Amino acid sequence: MNHFMQWMTESFAPRMNKIAKNPWIASIQDSILTTMPVILIGSLVTILTIFQSFIPGFPDFTLLSSFSFGLLSLFLAYLIPNTVMIKKHHSKTAKQAGLAGIAFFLMVVNPLFEEGNMTLTFAKLGSSGMIAALISGLFTGAVMNLFASHSFFSEDTPIPDFITVWFDTLIPITLILMVGWLFTFQLQIDIFETIASLFQPFVAMGQSFWGFVFLSFIAYGFLYSFGISAWVLAPITQTIMLKGMGDNMALVAAGAAPTNIFLKETVRLFMVGGSGVTLSLAIMIAFLAKSKRLRLIGKSPFLPSLCNINEPLIFGIPVAFNPILMIPMWICQLICPIVVYLTLQAGWVPIPAAPWDFGFMPQPIVAFFATKSIAGALLTLVNFGISWIVYYPFFKIYDRQCCEEEKQNLECKTEAIEKERLAHEIQ
Incomplete structure (x- = not known):
């Protein structure tokens, strides 16, 4: 593991960052x-179309999305x-x-x-x-x-x-x-x-089950655990996702059902707390940690994590380059995309067919508007529960390790103070 971490730190990560630049x-x-503003306008129109179902005579703003x-x-x-x-x-x-x-x-x-x-x-x-x-x-x-x-x-x-x-x-x-x-x-x-x-x-490979799981794991789990942003793969992932949404919109306009699952909107269904499904870890560190250092540092990443901004958590705790916390991050980024894909494919949650990219909101709200269903919001809670089960044992191990380090540091400081006191008395 040490050799692997050294290779990732000294060779792989710098090369990936060089590619990104x-x-x-x-x-x-x-x-x-x-182009994010025009994508967000399309997301806003998605909200407005919901009101059409409840308010007679409500204007049709579809052309705003078209242009x-x-x-x-x-x-x-x-x-x-x-x-x-x-x-x-x-x-x-x-x-x-x-x-x-x-x-x-x-x-x-x-x-x-x-x-x-x-x-x-x-x-x-x-x-x-x-x-x-x-x-x-x-x-x-x-x-x-x-x-x-x-x-x-x-x-x-x-x-x-x-x-x-x-x-x-x-x-x-x-x-x-x-x-x-x-x-x-x-x-x-x-x-x-x-x-x-x-x-x-x-x-087509990207929209397949294995493509969805593989790209989700690599972009939002594996690379991110080494501090490499998912934007490194944006030319690949964004192309597949945005084209998939366009095709879904065309299918719905033609009276057919949407079929593409690898979308920005569906990725939100498992990214509860951000890449790595880290909201559960943020809660554990902020409220359950016995380590003074973790409790002190863990309070600040908690609120951003509620809005799916987890850079303070990933680089502050840290999770990145942390062998103990990287493993559950990888596991979550394998299990949760599988759950999302199979759930959408089975028809238990509607496949999104309109753009929705207001990602910096609590994930159940994002999922509700993206899928236009309560089932979408419930799916994010399921993934939150899965991530809690996965992260908890690793969190306990890391918390115990931090407590031991703090205890050793305290003993070393106490010993140093005692030596200094004795030296002062001898003089």
Whole structure:
């Protein structure tokens, strides 16, 4: 175990953090984070639709979601190349890269032109087109970055910067548009469907039972226990989850039942207290610990844990890099996702079919709005109970260890004071 911990600390964790700081990965992460307001608007509309069932004549706010969460891929097509250029220190041409990203993505969705009218499938602009938006954004960013180090003008040119940017971006933007024009309109290749078909096995695997359990364990349990944020895997997990929600919304709109389970909303059903299902541990440390150190430190992480913010607990107790507390964290992140998946698949809890991302609320409330059912709230309580059973014996071991350390420290201090007193008397 010591060799494993040393390898994780000195080799694995630094490499994963290095990957997270890679400008291409970081650009995707930052772009997704930037779209959070429009995702939250979609969540707000989910609340408003509940009132429609009880208040006759209550307005239909669905279009608010359509023009916020429903345009997610279009926003990402702009944000990703824009952010790539900023991360690559070419901020002068960042906005132009974003505009080129939108233009290329709109070509990729393969619109139909008839008698001067352009027709496209609106769903492709939302989360259903997220993979195509990521590919389009990264391709645009790569081309713009390639040409950014070359300029028609010298650094000391008297020509204003905005004019030099015009000319310096003409060639890369033209090249990007030519690629879209060639494949979509000349070769009649549906890039959108090609990308979707290539990634479909990967997405399907992520939505499977084993994919759900594996990704939940790795992202929210294993990596986090070594202090590595789940955002390292955001390009993978967020793509699967957001696309899954878009597909569920399309299924419901077509009169079918939602089928995708690996969603941001379903992850909330087991993350009671945050990644690692740690609310039970926070309560134990705050109110049941005999160790003075644990009781003192444990009070501050308790309230944040109620709102699923557990960084103070993970790094303050700590749980991260703590062999005793890491093991139950891993166990919870295996058992609870299994319980959630099987429960939703059996139909005991409705599969979410509308975005809900107000995660910083007590989890039963989050689950109620995400699933629109009391059963969803009860499922979080079941997972809380499971986590309590798993964490408790390990908590007792760690608490006893801390008490022994405090006792030894006290004895050492007492012995040192006694030696100092005797030395003073001899003098």
